[in-house]
Amino acid sequence: MDDFLAARSQMALSLGFHIIYACIGMVMPFFMAVSHYKWLRTGRPVYKDLTKAWSKGVAIFFATGAVSGTVLSFELGLLWPEFMKHAGPIFGMPFSLEGTAFFIEAIALGFFLYGWEKLNRWFHWFTGLVVGFSGLASGILVVAANAWMNSPAGFDFVDGKYLNVDPVAAMFNKAWFSQALHMSLAAFASTGFAVAGVHALMLLRNRQSEFHAKAFRIAAVFACIAALLQPLSGDLSAKDVAQRQPAKLAAMEALYRTERSAPLIIGGIPDDKTGQVHAKIEIPGLLSYMAHGEWQAEVTGLDKIAPADRPPVAVTHYAFQIMVGIGTLLMIISLVYFIALARKRSWLEKSWFLKLFVFAIPLGYIALEAGWVVTEVGRQPWIIYGVMRTADAVTPMPGIAWSFYLFSAIYLSLSLIVIFLLYRQIKMVPVLYSSGSSDLKKTH
Amino acid sequence: MEAVVIIFFCVSILLYFLLGGADFGAGIVELLTSRKNLSKTRKTMYHAIGPVWEANHMWLIIAVVILFVGFPSIYSAMSVYLHIPLAIMLIGIIARGTAFVFRHYDAVKDRMQQTYNRIFVYSSFITPLFLGIIAGSVISRHIDTGARNFADAYIWGWLNGFSISVGLFTVALCGFLAAIYLIGEADDAADRQRFIRKAKQMNLAAVASGCIVFVFAEQDGVPLRSWIFENPVGLSAITAATLSLVVLWYLLLRGKTRVLRILAGFQVTMILVAISYAHFPYFLRLKNGQDLSLYEHMAPEKTIQTLGVALLAGSLLILPFLGYLFYSFQRSAEDDGTA
Ligand code: HDD
Ligand code: HEM
Ligand code: HEM
Numbered sequence: 001m002d003d004f005l006a007a008r009s010q011m012a013l014s015l016g017f018h019i020i021y022a023c024i025g026m027v028m029p030f031f032m033a034v035s036h037y038k039w040l041r042t043g044r045p046v047y048k049d050l051t052k053a054w055s056k057g058v059a060i061f062f063a064t065g066a067v068s069g070t071v072l073s074f075e076l077g078l079l080w081p082e083f084m085k086h087a088g089p090i091f092g093m094p095f096s097l098e099g100t101a102f103f104i105e106a107i108a109l110g111f112f113l114y115g116w117e118k119l120n121r122w123f124h125w126f127t128g129l130v131v132g133f134s135g136l137a138s139g140i141l142v143v144a145a146n147a148w149m150n151s152p153a154g155f156d157f158v159d160g161k162y163l164n165v166d167p168v169a170a171m172f173n174k175a176w177f178s179q180a181l182h183m184s185l186a187a188f189a190s191t192g193f194a195v196a197g198v199h200a201l202m203l204l205r206n207r208q209s210e211f212h213a214k215a216f217r218i219a220a221v222f223a224c225i226a227a228l229l230q231p232l233s234g235d236l237s238a239k240d241v242a243q244r245q246p247a248k249l250a251a252m253e254a255l256y257r258t259e260r261s262a263p264l265i266i267g268g269i270p271d272d273k274t275g276q277v278h279a280k281i282e283i284p285g286l287l288s289y290m291a292h293g294e295w296q297a298e299v300t301g302l303d304k305i306a307p308a309d310r311p312p313v314a315v316t317h318y319a320f321q322i323m324v325g326i327g328t329l330l331m332i333i334s335l336v337y338f339i340a341l342a343r344k345r346s347w348l349e350k351s352w353f354l355k356l357f358v359f360a361i362p363l364g365y366i367a368l369e370a371g372w373v374v375t376e377v378g379r380q381p382w383i384i385y386g387v388m389r390t391a392d393a394v395t396p397m398p399g400i401a402w403s404f405y406l407f408s409a410i411y412l413s414l415s416l417i418v419i420f421l422l423y424r425q426i427k428m429v430p431v432l433y434s435s436g437s438s439d440l441k442k443t444h
Numbered sequence: 445m446e447a448v449v450i451i452f453f454c455v456s457i458l459l460y461f462l463l464g465g466a467d468f469g470a471g472i473v474e475l476l477t478s479r480k481n482l483s484k485t486r487k488t489m490y491h492a493i494g495p496v497w498e499a500n501h502m503w504l505i506i507a508v509v510i511l512f513v514g515f516p517s518i519y520s521a522m523s524v525y526l527h528i529p530l531a532i533m534l535i536g537i538i539a540r541g542t543a544f545v546f547r548h549y550d551a552v553k554d555r556m557q558q559t560y561n562r563i564f565v566y567s568s569f570i571t572p573l574f575l576g577i578i579a580g581s582v583i584s585r586h587i588d589t590g591a592r593n594f595a596d597a598y599i600w601g602w603l604n605g606f607s608i609s610v611g612l613f614t615v616a617l618c619g620f621l622a623a624i625y626l627i628g629e630a631d632d633a634a635d636r637q638r639f640i641r642k643a644k645q646m647n648l649a650a651v652a653s654g655c656i657v658f659v660f661a662e663q664d665g666v667p668l669r670s671w672i673f674e675n676p677v678g679l680s681a682i683t684a685a686t687l688s689l690v691v692l693w694y695l696l697l698r699g700k701t702r703v704l705r706i707l708a709g710f711q712v713t714m715i716l717v718a719i720s721y722a723h724f725p726y727f728l729r730l731k732n733g734q735d736l737s738l739y740e741h742m743a744p745e746k747t748i749q750t751l752g753v754a755l756l757a758g759s760l761l762i763l764p765f766l767g768y769l770f771y772s773f774q775r776s777a778e779d780d781g782t783a
């Protein structure tokens with residue numbers, strides 16, 4: 001494997017893992033806070049058990065999120081020193097604010113995990129909520145940094161020099177809002193469906209478990225609201241991309257030729273050599289409408305982009321199809337859920353209904369990773385769009401492939417252990433918590 | 445604002461050394477604890493660092509962020525030439541943080557615990573060792589930016605006697621900080637005695653490895669002696685450290701814990717001041733004789749302005765809570781002795 005490819009793969013791998021840990025770390029505290037609130041209000045032990053069980057999950061993922069994040073803050077330099085040398089002072093603002101958010105999060109988590117029976121009950125509840133909000137803030141901030149790479153702002157690029165640096169303008173670049181909104185919703189949708197699905201699985205085994213029923217309910221409501229909003233926010237993102245990165249939009253939709261009334265294609269196998277897309281379904285004019293809000297509008301195709309500046313079409317296109325496909329599916333599941341809540345309460349007990357959620361466990365995360373592949377691969381060959389090429393940013397040190405293999409092995413074993421731990425946590429629910437099962441009562 | 449940024453940078457390195465160091469040290473103490481006392485030590489240790497370890501490690505992130513936002517060319521040079529030790533340190537950080545949490549949160553306590561323990565103690569040793577190696581390489585003019593082959597550029601810059609001796613010294617200091625800290629957390633007299641003994645041993649180890657650092661400094665031409673002894677600040681700092689050593693041993697015999705902690709922290713701070721004052725603001729010293737100054741390699745003014753404001757505002761938000769966190773758990777530990 002050549003060093004440049006290895007560096008890109010290592011970055012993708014580390015971020016791919018971090019994002020999952022981070023999303024869980026930023027969403028679970030909200031679930032926890034809801035359940036904690038219900039415990040404080042109703043005094044029903046099931047909610048206390050649920051809060052405690054979830055808080056263990058949060059602690060595990062917070063630690064893995066924190067270490068994988070620490071690794072990232074070094075990897076930016078280890079892999080892309082030339083990029084960081086110039087970009088650091090410009091897009092660093094969100095990172096320095098993020099430091100504050102992390103710190104508050106870590107402190108609040110310390111209070112929350114070790115504060116049972118020690119702190120005032122509502123203050124204790126509040127610290128859990130602070131964990132959630134500061135996690136969300138870190139997510140938004142770091143995505144603003146990434147958005148800057150897509151939509152550079154806050155400096156003048158003159159003769160290869162970065163002048164008139166303005167970190168505040170860099171942070172509020174054109175892409176930050178649409179990306180941060182879409183990302184936050186994605187975090188809720190993906191983690192929500194995963195958590196709801198796991199508890200649905202447990203319910204399939206034991207319909208009587210109050211513990212899993214409550215857990216399912218809390219996670220599913222968050223997940224389904226987010227999944228309904230996700231396509232709306234995705235549409236906003238697409239309009240944004242069409243404006244600021246036409247090359248990315250063209251790759252997403254495998255649009256080889258600039259067209260008026262451009263069709264939206266579903267599926268299809270792009271062929272770079274002939275500029276054809278095989279086996280596709282076309283919806284006439286829809287792409288023009290999605291990108292520019294008019295059925296007739298002209299959409300820039302790859303033919304208008306210099307060959308050296310074109311992103312890899314196939315990867316970007318497939319990733320986009322996967323994300324949108326899953327997004328549509330999750331939206332349908334959410335509709336089913338709300339119909340069930342509103343008028344078909346009997347569905348909630350049915351096994352097809354629960355199986356639907358079990359099926360959705362991995363979907364959100366797959367869409368999440370696919371979405372990032374769209375964003376990152378679609379930006380290629382640029383690391384800072386239109387300003388610096390990724391190939392010029394990579395470290396001069398040879399042998400990065402070894403580092404990539406090593407880190408892959410580490411992340412792989414880490415995920416295996418995390419899955420193993422969670423499996424054990426869930427398996428132990430009936431033993432540890434009295435409300436975990438109706439027949440296994442245990443005092444503690 | 446330049447000064448604010450530099451002060452925050454130095455203070456976060458110092459705090460990482462003291463707090464994160466004590467945290468790593470707890471693993472080192474565990475590594476050196478005989479089997480029959482292990483479970484006791486582990487319990488005391490979990491109790492002592494459980495609530496605060498996340499916060500302790502934030503200082504590293506703050507320092508790195510300040511480095512890449514405020515001093516990007518220094519960050520980028522370090523990342524290139526110290527790639528290998530940084531990567532090893534990162535692996536240590538991953539292994540340690542996760543093992544610590546896993547062993548506590550694994551719902552079933554079985555043989556896996558031994559695996560977690562082993563990973564935890566070894567990575568508690570490796571990580572500060574490499575942090576020390578990195579620090580040693582940064583100041584010792586071993587890094588060769590003009591090197592033509594792989595080994596000269598990416599290996600000998602950090603794999604040398606001086607850097608390694610600094611690494612070992614760092615490990616000893618961490619163990620010392622942790623032992624002193626744990627004395628105050630011990631919940632019975634026997635436990636206490638054991639930590640006092642550990643503190644003495646680690647202190648001797650620190651003094652011994654400190655001497656080795658001097659030997660290698662002479663050999664590798666690092667002007668450590670003149671930095672410390674031919675400079676009034678260095679000289680007074682090292683004198684203060686030595687004097688406090690005497691007081692510390694006296695107190696160790698009497699067992700006054702709160703003063704001990706402050707004193708140990710003071711001592712380590714003085715050692716860091718003694719080592720770094722003379723070559724401040726030169727942060728990265730290269731083999732070709734070029735020394736990169738924090739002032740000359742600063743980010744553009746506007747960046748430093750906003751960074752400074754962000755740091756000041758952030759600390760206004762953070763410090764009261766952090767203080768309250770330490771205070772609450774200090775107090776509740778005194779109240780009940782169980783977690
Ligand atoms: C649960 C995850 C998930 C789901 C269901 C969707 N997305 Fe998404 N999408 C993401 C998760 C995601 C993401 C991983 O969060 C990305 C990557 C960067 C970003 O800001 O969000 C993303 C990026 C992203 C982009 C590129 C933004 C950019 O480069 O700035 C577009 C155009 C869309 N999405 C559009 C959609 C549409 C039209 C969806 C319709 C259903 C959709 N997404 C569902
Ligand atoms: C889209 C990408 C990212 C998102 C949404 C994200 C979000 C988060 C969140 C929510 C946390 C808190 C961890 C938790 O609660 O479990 C976290 C931790 C962390 N992230 Fe990321 N992050 C992203 C990418 C990055 C990148 C690129 C870096 C490095 C430059 C980074 C650095 C860190 C660090 C240092 C931590 C640890 C802080 C701690 O102890 O809480 N993250 N991230
Ligand atoms: C967390 C979700 C993210 C994922 C899954 C992700 C994924 C990827 C992928 C697949 C690549 C390789 C692209 C290629 O070379 O073709 C990449 C590159 C990169 N990403 Fe991300 N990314 C994420 C977020 C971020 C964020 C938040 C930042 C910075 C703030 C960032 C910075 C980079 C950098 C510097 C590179 C290397 C240069 C490049 O290939 O453009 N990424 N990422």
